[in-house]
Amino acid sequence: MTSGPCALRPNTDSISGARPAAGSARLAVSRVVRVAPKATLRRDRRCRPCTIEIRIAGRFEVVLDTDLEIRRYQKLEELEPLRQEWESLLAQIPTASIFNTWEWLSCWWRAFGAQQRLLVLAMHDSARHLVGLAPLAFRKMDGAPFGKIRIACLMGDGSADSDNLDILAKPGCERGVIAAMLGELHSQKSNWDVLQFNTVRSESACASELLRQVEGRGWTRFPASSTCRAIPLPETWEEYLKSLSYNERRNIRRYRDKLEKKYRVRVYRCSDVAEIPRCLESLFELHQKRWTGQGETGSFASAGRRQLYQEVSRACLPLGRLEFWLLELDGKPVAAEFGFRYGAGDFVLQQGFDPDHYDDRVGNILRGHVIQNLISEGVRRYDFLGGGSQYKDRWYPEEGSYLNLDCALPRTRGALYLRATHGAAAAKEWLRGKLPARGWESLKRLRRSLTGGAAGGPATKPQAGLSAPAGEAAKGKHAEQAPLQE
Numbered sequence: 266m267t268s269g270p271c272a273l274r275p276n277t278d279s280i281s282g283a284r285p286a287a288g289s290a291r292l293a294v295s296r297v298v299r300v301a302p303k304a305t306l307r308r309d310r311r312c313r314p315c316t317i318e319i320r321i322a323g324r325f326e327v328v329l330d331t332d333l334e335i336r337r338y339q340k341l342e343e344l345e346p347l348r349q350e351w352e353s354l355l356a357q358i359p360t361a362s363i364f365n366t367w368e369w370l371s372c373w374w375r376a377f378g379a380q381q382r383l384l385v386l387a388m389h390d391s392a393r394h395l396v397g398l399a400p401l402a403f404r405k406m407d408g409a410p411f412g413k414i415r416i417a418c419l420m421g422d423g424s425a426d427s428d429n430l431d432i433l434a435k436p437g438c439e440r441g442v443i444a445a446m447l448g449e450l451h452s453q454k455s456n457w458d459v460l461q462f463n464t465v466r467s468e469s470a471c472a473s474e475l476l477r478q479v480e481g482r483g484w485t486r487f488p489a490s491s492t493c494r495a496i497p498l499p500e501t502w503e504e505y506l507k508s509l510s511y512n513e514r515r516n517i518r519r520y521r522d523k524l525e526k527k528y529r530v531r532v533y534r535c536s537d538v539a540e541i542p543r544c545l546e547s548l549f550e551l552h553q554k555r556w557t558g559q560g561e562t563g564s565f566a567s568a569g570r571r572q573l574y575q576e577v578s579r580a581c582l583p584l585g586r587l588e589f590w591l592l593e594l595d596g597k598p599v600a601a602e603f604g605f606r607y608g609a610g611d612f613v614l615q616q617g618f619d620p621d622h623y624d625d626r627v628g629n630i631l632r633g634h635v636i637q638n639l640i641s642e643g644v645r646r647y648d649f650l651g652g653g654s655q656y657k658d659r660w661y662p663e664e665g666s667y668l669n670l671d672c673a674l675p676r677t678r679g680a681l682y683l684r685a686t687h688g689a690a691a692a693k694e695w696l697r698g699k700l701p702a703r704g705w706e707s708l709k710r711l712r713r714s715l716t717g718g719a720a721g722g723p724a725t726k727p728q729a730g731l732s733a734p735a736g737e738a739a740k741g742k743h744a745e746q747a748p749l750q751e
Contacts, residue, residue, distance in 0.1 A: 333397065333445050338385040341374055347387060350395040354433055360469045362429035362648075363605040363612050368580040370400060370421050376573035377424045380404060385420065386449055388442050397442030398433040399449075403457055411682045417450060417457040419465075426573060426614070428464045428493065428650040428667070432471040439474040447478055451674070458679030460484075464491070464651060465668040472668045479672050485680035486672035487687045494662035495610075496647040502637045508661050517633045520626040527625075528594040532634045535589040541578045544589055547598035548574075551617030558620055574603070574615075581605060588639075592631040600627040602635055610646035611639050632660070 338344050344351075348367050355361040363369050374383065381404040388397030400420035408414030421427035434442035450460065465472045467490065479486050499505050506514050524530055535544040549565040556563035565571055581587040588611055592600040599622045604613040618628040636647055649657045651667060671687070673679030 332391055333388040333441055334390075334393075335445055335449060336387045336389065338387065339383055341371060341378075341383065344371070344385060347395070347398075351398060354395050354398060354435060357435055358433060359436075360429070360431065360466045361433070361608070362466075362610065363581070363586060363607040364421060364427045364429045365431055365433060366607070368584070368586070369427070369577055369605075372573055372576040372580055373421050373424070373427060375576060376569040377426075378402065378420075381423070383420065384453075386446055388438075388445050390438075396435040396438045397445065399442070399446040400433075401446075401450075408682055408686075411678065411685075414679070414682055415456065415458045417460045419462055422461070422463050424569070424573075426570065428612075429466055430463065431465050431469050432475065434471050436470065439470045440478075443471060443474045443478050447482065454674055454677075458673060458677065459683060460670075460672045462668070462670045464493075465670070466493075467666045467668050469668075475670065476668070479670070483675055484672045485675055485677075485683055486670065487683055489669045489671075490666040491651060491669055492653045493651045493665045493667055494649045494653070494657050495665065496636070496649075496660055496662045498636070498640050498645050498647055500640070502640050505636065505640060513659060516626070516629070521630050521633070524594070524625055524627070524630060529596070531593040531596075532631060533591060533593075534638075535578075535582070535587065535591070538579060538582055541575070541582065541589075544591060544601070545571075545574055545578065547591060548589075548601040548603055548615065548617050551598065551601055551619055552615065553617075555617060555620055564615070588635070590631060590635050592627055592634075594622070594625075594627070599625075600631040602631055606639075606644065609644055610648055611635075611644050612648045612650060614650070636660075 338347075344367070351367050355365055358365075381402040384401045384403065386397075386399040386401065387395060388399075390396050402418055402420045402422070404416050404418065404423060405413045406416055419430040419432075421430050432442065432446060450457070462475070465475075476486075476488060496505075499508075506517070509517075535541060549571065553563040553565050578587055578589065582589075586605050586607060588602075588604040588606050590602045591598050599619040601617045602613060603615040604611055606612075616628060616632075618631075639647060647660075647662075649662055671683055673683050
């Protein structure tokens with residue numbers, strides 16, 4: 266048994282001092298919660314030691330005390346006092362990213378959270394230090410023929426704008442934090458059917474602990490993975506160029522030189538809050554021109570997404586976390602790249618370019634300039650985030666993966682729904698593997714004609730077999746973007 270401020274300890278008092286010997290009949294112990302008698306805070310903010318039931322080796326169940334106090338927050342404004350501790354906690358987590366910060370999640374909630382219910386669990390140790398944070402939300406989605414399915418998910422999920430979502434835990438405290446979160450969810454089982462965690466970094470310590478504990482509790486679970494890609498950046502631009510193919514190195518230089526002979530070229534970073542509205546309008550216009558020209562809606566047809574980009578830009582720029590670059594030819598914006606810097610990484614969220622300048626390779630030139638600048642400033646990771654678009658491969662990224670986990674309490678409506686949907690998804694993949702490509706496309710066209718659906722464009726497929734939330738047809742950066750002239 267581990268020791269320390271976040272250790273799980275047997276709480277023998279809760280089972281009358283009795284603990285079964287190995288090999289004896291399993292002792293079923295219900296979840297025990299001890300509430301401090303003088304607790305006077307409102308229900309949604311009440312502090313209490315959290316006591317969790319865990320099955321050991323499938324033989325018996327014991328009650329373990331995490332020694333953590335849980336504080337619940339159900340309104341965004343209630344989280345304001347946590348901001349400094351939140352930032353300090355993130356600084357200790359190697360896999361933390363911009364998508365785990367207060368700035369991103371609060372802006373996302375104001376843009377997309379109106380139809381969801383917030384529940385942020387803050388775990389404090391005996392010294393009242395914040396050691397864990399579970400930013401959760403509850404939403405409903407159409408689960409025909411099961412009716413409305415209630416989803417418990419990570420705050421920031423549901424619009425396809427966030428990656429690297431996670432439960433936050435101080436290193437060494439992951440076991441206690443995950444146990445406390447799952448225990449709290451179990452106590453609120455009447456409020457949800459399916460627990461769905463998407464785009465959690467596979468190397469996250471909380472991801473592996475979550476899988477272990479969900480399995481140990483015997484929950485119905487369907488883990489899956491999705492692709493993400495990032496470029497590990499060397500110390501110099503010259504070193505990075507050596508990692509590219511001869512043709513890619515030649516094209517970067519050739520197209521840049523060619524462009525400078527034809528136009529007055531300006532590449533710049535948005536560095537003033539006053540510039541944000543103009544720069545964002547350029548990004549929106551370029552991106553929409555690209556997609557509407559192909560008969561698609563485009564990501565920025567969404568008023569919520571425009572609001573998110575505006576608010577998060579204003580929040581992150583003063584902190585030095587906004588990486589928003591534009592390329593102008595003769596004073597006219599023709600390409601834009603929108604992302605964030607966090608720690609030693611750059612996270613690329615969205616791009617746009619003018620299709621009238623396709624032959625000028627303006628997207629390729631802008632990306633090369635951005636990478637060169639980031640290397641000179643000591644950034645060591647250029648993160649393309651999720652998706653496997655072919656244009657990313659030309660920059661020689663490393664491939665990683667996200668954990669996408671669907672789970673439910675056993676013998677519940679949610680468990681039945683998951684078994685049905687994942688079974689159907691498995692049957693679909695089997696059929697796809699058996700049919701020739703032309704037959705599969707014919708089948709898809711038949712389905713669209715029967716359902717009235719449309720395909721293509723910047724949309725994302727639902728994670729792990731679950732249907733996407735209603736009203737979210739136009740997606741964010743998870744859209745499989747066509748190459749930026751690459």
